[in-house]
Amino acid sequence: MTDLFDLTGRVAVVIGAAAGGLGERMARALADHGATVAVADLEGQEDKLAETRALCGDTATAHAVDVTSEDSVRALADAVVAAHGRVDIVVNAAGVMLRREVGDTSLEDFERVMRVNVSGCWLVGREFGLRLAAAGWGRIVNVTTVYAERVGPVPESAYYASKAAVVNVTRSLASELGHSGVTVNAIAPAVFYPTAMTAPLGNDPERLEWFAQRTMLGRLGDPATDLAGPLVLLASPGSAYMTGQVVYVDGGWSAW
Numbered sequence: 669m670t671d672l673f674d675l676t677g678r679v680a681v682v683i684g685a686a687a688g689g690l691g692e693r694m695a696r697a698l699a700d701h702g703a704t705v706a707v708a709d710l711e712g713q714e715d716k717l718a719e720t721r722a723l724c725g726d727t728a729t730a731h732a733v734d735v736t737s738e739d740s741v742r743a744l745a746d747a748v749v750a751a752h753g754r755v756d757i758v759v760n761a762a763g764v765m766l767r768r769e770v771g772d773t774s775l776e777d778f779e780r781v782m783r784v785n786v787s788g789c790w791l792v793g794r795e796f797g798l799r800l801a802a803a804g805w806g807r808i809v810n811v812t813t814v815y816a817e818r819v820g821p822v823p824e825s826a827y828y829a830s831k832a833a834v835v836n837v838t839r840s841l842a843s844e845l846g847h848s849g850v851t852v853n854a855i856a857p858a859v860f861y862p863t864a865m866t867a868p869l870g871n872d873p874e875r876l877e878w879f880a881q882r883t884m885l886g887r888l889g890d891p892a893t894d895l896a897g898p899l900v901l902l903a904s905p906g907s908a909y910m911t912g913q914v915v916y917v918d919g920g921w922s923a924w
Contacts, residue, residue, distance in 0.1 A: 884920025
């Protein structure tokens with residue numbers, strides 16, 4: 669049974685992998701299960717990306733990418749294949765959050781969040797998905813959130829809208845790529861703390877406690893341990909008959 673989750677010989681790309689975020693933990697989980705990992709993030713994140721690369725083993729490589737640029741995403745795909753000879757697994761953890769009330773959110777703000785979170789997801793899926801399909805095997809894992817089908821107490825309408833859209837981008841890519849041996853799924857965390865994105869919530873302990881008590885397990889997600897298993901499942905041969913799905917890793921939040 670352990671062979672179902674062995675990623676030895678596979679090449680994985682994790683986008684949005686600068687140290688401190690969930691992408692870093694995802695990259696490390698794939699490396700721990702045998703994958704050769706390429707990590708990517710925006711220019712300007714070189715130091716944090718180097719930290720992640722160092723945690724993923726001697727064969728890991730680091731790359732710059734802007735998921736809102738066709739040329740940049742295509743160049744990343746080319747660079748990974750040039751460095752490692754192939755690509756098998758793609759994890760798209762790139763994303764931005766805008767904690768701002770709707771009256772204080774400009775159209776430009778809203779469109780920026782949608783461009784990174786939704787257009788970026790689609791671009792990564794297109795550029796890497798077609799390569800995986802040509803090879804006849806592949807795994808794409810997009811990162812959405814428990815808020816994909818609900819909203820929370822924090823005013824962030826652009827973020828909520830974008831992550832709901834990621835779910836249907838995932839389903840549509842799964843539909844188109846499935847006959848080529850490529851699965852496309854999404855992983856939906858609740859509040860994981862601490863990460864670079866959730867760190868500001870540390871200034872509001874009452875809200876953090878509310879998030880913890882909102883789950884059936886009565887605690888926040890642990891970035892070090894709670895995502896690795898579900899991610900490795902979706903990236904491995906063990907999920908061969910799973911596609912177009914959203915796997916909630918939320919302590920039971922979505923089941924209330």
